[in-house]
Amino acid sequence: MLRLASACAVALTLAVSAPVQAKDAQLEAAVAGAQRAPENKARDAARHPVETLSFWGLKPKQTVIELSPGGGYWTEILAPYAKATGGAYVATASDLENPKLSEGARKGRAAFEAKYADPAKYGPIRYVNFGPVSGPLGAPGSADMVITARNIHNWMMNGSLDKVLKDAHAVLKPGGVLAVEEHRSDPKPELPGVSNGYVSTATVIAAAEKAGFKLAAKSEVNANPMDTKDHPFGVWTLPPSRWTTPNGQGSDPNFDRKKYDAIGESDRMTLRFVKAG
Numbered sequence: 470m471l472r473l474a475s476a477c478a479v480a481l482t483l484a485v486s487a488p489v490q491a492k493d494a495q496l497e498a499a500v501a502g503a504q505r506a507p508e509n510k511a512r513d514a515a516r517h518p519v520e521t522l523s524f525w526g527l528k529p530k531q532t533v534i535e536l537s538p539g540g541g542y543w544t545e546i547l548a549p550y551a552k553a554t555g556g557a558y559v560a561t562a563s564d565l566e567n568p569k570l571s572e573g574a575r576k577g578r579a580a581f582e583a584k585y586a587d588p589a590k591y592g593p594i595r596y597v598n599f600g601p602v603s604g605p606l607g608a609p610g611s612a613d614m615v616i617t618a619r620n621i622h623n624w625m626m627n628g629s630l631d632k633v634l635k636d637a638h639a640v641l642k643p644g645g646v647l648a649v650e651e652h653r654s655d656p657k658p659e660l661p662g663v664s665n666g667y668v669s670t671a672t673v674i675a676a677a678e679k680a681g682f683k684l685a686a687k688s689e690v691n692a693n694p695m696d697t698k699d700h701p702f703g704v705w706t707l708p709p710s711r712w713t714t715p716n717g718q719g720s721d722p723n724f725d726r727k728k729y730d731a732i733g734e735s736d737r738m739t740l741r742f743v744k745a746g
Contacts (some may be wrong), residue, residue: 473576476631481738485570493523493527493528493529493553495529495550495553495554496519496522496523496527496546496550496694497519498553499547499549499550499553500513500518500519500546500556501548502545504545504549504550504591505545505546506545506610506611508641509540509541509542511547512542512734514707515708515733515734516542516691517690517691518543518546520688520690520725521650521690521691521739522546522547523647523687523743524647524686524688524690525614525616525648525741526646526648526741527550527614528554528613528616529554529555529556529706530554530555530556530635531551531554531556531557531613532556532557532559532611532613532614532616532715533547533551533556533557533558533559533610533612533613533614533615533616533689534559534560534561534563534597534606534612534614534616534637534640534684535547535558535559535560535561535615535616535617535618536599536615536616536617536618536633536637537561537599537620537623538560538561538581538621539619541581541584541585541617542618543616543618544558544560544585544591544594546580547616548585548591548592548594548713549590549591549592549714549720550740551592552588552591552592552593557595558591558592558593558594558595559594559596559597559607559612560581560594560595560596560597561596561597561598561599562578562581562582562596562597562598562599563575563577563578563600563607564598564599564600564602564603565578565598566598566599566603567598567601567602567603570600575615576619582594582693584719592718601627601628601629601632602643603638605636605638605640605641606637606638607634608640608642609639609640610640610641610642610643610645611640611642611646611727612640612641612642612645612650613641613642613646614642614645614646614647615637615640615645615646615647615648616648616651617633617637617647617648617650617651618650618652619651619652619670619737621649621673621676622651622663622666622667622704623666625662625663625672626662626663630676631676631679631680632716633712634647634662634676634677634679634680634682635680635681636681637680638680638681641744641746642744642746643744643746644743644744644746645743645744646683646685646741646742646743646744647677647737647742647743647744648740648741648742649673649677649739649740649741649742650691650737650738650739650740651668651673651734651737651738651740652666652667652668652704652736652737653667653668653669653670653692653735653736653737653738654667654668654669655670655738656670656696657698657699659672664703665698665700665703665704666704666705666735667698667703667704667735668738670687670738671739673740677740677742681741681744681745682742682743682744682745683743683744683745684740684741684742685741685742685743686740686741687738687739687740687741688739688740689739690739691736691738691739692732692736692737692738693732693733693735693736693737694736695731695733696732696735696736697731697732700729702714702715702716702717704735705717706729707729707732707733707734707735708729708730708733709734711729711730712724713726
C-alpha cells in the first residue's frame with residue numbers, strides 16, 4: 470500500500486512539474502489568418518500547425534529558418550507570425566551561386582519570392598541560398614530555430630543530409646532548436662534508399678546526433694495509425710501528392726483512390742532537437 474502511494478505521489482509530482490505550453494494568441498491568429506490559401510487551411514486537420522509549432526517551442530522575436538519550404542504551407546504562418554512578434558523568418562531557396570542550377574530552379578525561386586512579396590502580409594522575408602554546394606545558412610549562432618518538414622527523405626536520396634544538418638547546427642545559437650517532421654517508417658523497416666519516402670526514427674536521431682544535436686522530445690501530434698505504409702507508389706500515394714502512377718508521371722483514371730484518401734496524410738514523427746551549449 471505504501472509502495473502504491475509512493476508511486477502515485479511520484480506520478481502526481483511529474484504531472485504537476487511538467488511544463489505547460491501557454492496559448493499563443495498571435496500564433497493562433499497567424500494560423501487563422503486570411504493570408505493563408507484555402508487548400509493549406511484544409512490540411513490543418515492533418516498537419517496540426519498550432520500544436521506542432523508549440524511543441525517545437527516557437528516564441529515571439531525568434532529568428533526562424535525554414536529549410537526547403539516547398540509550396541509555402543509553413544511560410545504562410547511563420548512569416549506573418551514573425552512580422553507580428555518582432556521576429557525574423559528566413560526561407561531557403563535555390564542556390565543562385567551554383568553555376569549548375571537549372572533555369573527551372575531559378576524560375577521556381579523567383580515565383581516563390583513573388584508569391585510572398587507583400588510586406589503587409591508577410592513582412593520582410595529573407596532568403597538564403599540552399600543546395601548541395603551552398604554556403605552557410607547564416608552567421609554562426611544567429612538563429613533560434615531551424616525547421617524541416619517532410620524533407621529528410623529527399624536529402625537522404627541525394628546524399629546531402631549530413632551537410633544540411635551540419636549547416637543547421639552551425640547557424641543555431643547554443644540551445645537553439647532543430648525542429649523535424651518526417652514520414653515515419655516505424656514499426657516497418659526503412660527500405661533501402663528510402664524508396665517509399667518513409668524514414669525510421671532511429672535514422673533521423675542518429676543523423677542529428679552525428680551533427681551535434683541532442684534529442685529533447687518526441688511528439689505524436691502528427692501520428693496517423695491508419696497509415697499502413699505499404700502503398701503502391703510509396704508515401705506519395707497518399708494526400709497531398711495522390712499519385713496514381715509510378716513517379717507521379719501522368720494519371721491513371723482507373724486507379725481506385727478511395728482507400729488511400731480515407732487514410733489521409735502520412736504517419737509522421739515530430740521531433741525536437743537542441744544544440745548543446
